[in-house]
Amino acid sequence: xxxxxxxxxxxxxxxxxxxxxxxxxxxxxxxxxxxxxxxxxxxxxxxxxxxxxxxxxxxxxxxxxxxxxxxxxxxxxxxxxxxxxxxxxxxxxxxxxxxxxxxxxxxxxxxxxxxxxxxxxxxxxxxxxxxxxxxxxxxxxxxxxxxxxxxxxxxxxxxx
Numbered sequence: 001x002x003x004x005x006x007x008x009x010x011x012x013x014x015x016x017x018x019x020x021x022x023x024x025x026x027x028x029x030x031x032x033x034x035x036x037x038x039x040x041x042x043x044x045x046x047x048x049x050x051x052x053x054x055x056x057x058x059x060x061x062x063x064x065x066x067x068x069x070x071x072x073x074x075x076x077x078x079x080x081x082x083x084x085x086x087x088x089x090x091x092x093x094x095x096x097x098x099x100x101x102x103x104x105x106x107x108x109x110x111x112x113x114x115x116x117x118x119x120x121x122x123x124x125x126x127x128x129x130x131x132x133x134x135x136x137x138x139x140x141x142x143x144x145x146x147x148x149x150x151x152x153x154x155x156x157x158x159x160x
Contacts, residue, residue, distance in 0.1 A: 001052060002052050002055045002056070002059075002100050003039065003049075003050065003055060005100065006032055006035065006036065006055075006100060007036075009028070009032060010028075010029060010032040010033065010036070013025045013028040013029050013032070014029055024092075027089070027092045027093065027096065028096055031092075031093045031096045031097065032096070034062075035058065035059070035062060035097065038058050038062065039055070039058065042054060042058065053142070055100070056101060056102070056142040057142070059097050059100055059101050060101070060142060062093075062097055063094055063097050063098065063101075064145075066090045066093045066094045066097070067090075067094065069086065069090050070087055070090040070091060070094070073086040073087040073090060074087050101142065101143075102142060102143055103143070104143060104144060104145075105140060105143050105144040107148070107152065109144075110136075110140065110144055110148065110149055110152050111152055111156070113136055113139055113140065114132065114136055114149070114152050114153050114156050115156065117132045117135035117136045117153075118132055118156060118157070120135060121134075121135055123157060125157060126154065126157045126158055128157065129153055129154065129157055132153050132156075132157065133149070133150070133153060136149060136153065137149070
């Protein structure tokens with residue numbers, strides 16, 4: 001179970017006193033504690049233990065938030081300010097959390113699934129994007145970034 005791995009990694013990071021990995025372990029502890037706070041909130045709100053699918057959704061949401069912060073820190077904000085220190089922290093957090101997600105699909109796999117979904121739904125124009133996404137989304141849930149899937153579908157339907 002993913003939650004067991006997260007707890008074990010948190011304990012290992014807290015116990016590791018190697019000075020060479022101090023900064024890495026601090027980032028890991030902070031990131032995993034933040035995630036476990038989200039898990040605790042889920043437990044309180046839903047009065048049940050989260051399943052792996054729930055945890056994957058929480059991980060995906062956290063990674064998405066970190067990516068948005070990363071985009072803002074790398075100058076994709078209104079002011080155009082670049083904060084490399086924040087960007088480095090966000091990259092570290094994303095790397096830590098991605099270890100708990102299943103192997104992500106590459107773009108070629110996504111394009112193959114989208115092509116099959118377009119054929120299956122009979123989509124012919126960008127107006128049919130909802131039908132294609134309805135077929136593709138369950139197959140890519142937790143295994144591919146929704147934004148990337150959406151971009152692939154748009155590109156395929158624009159060229160169709």
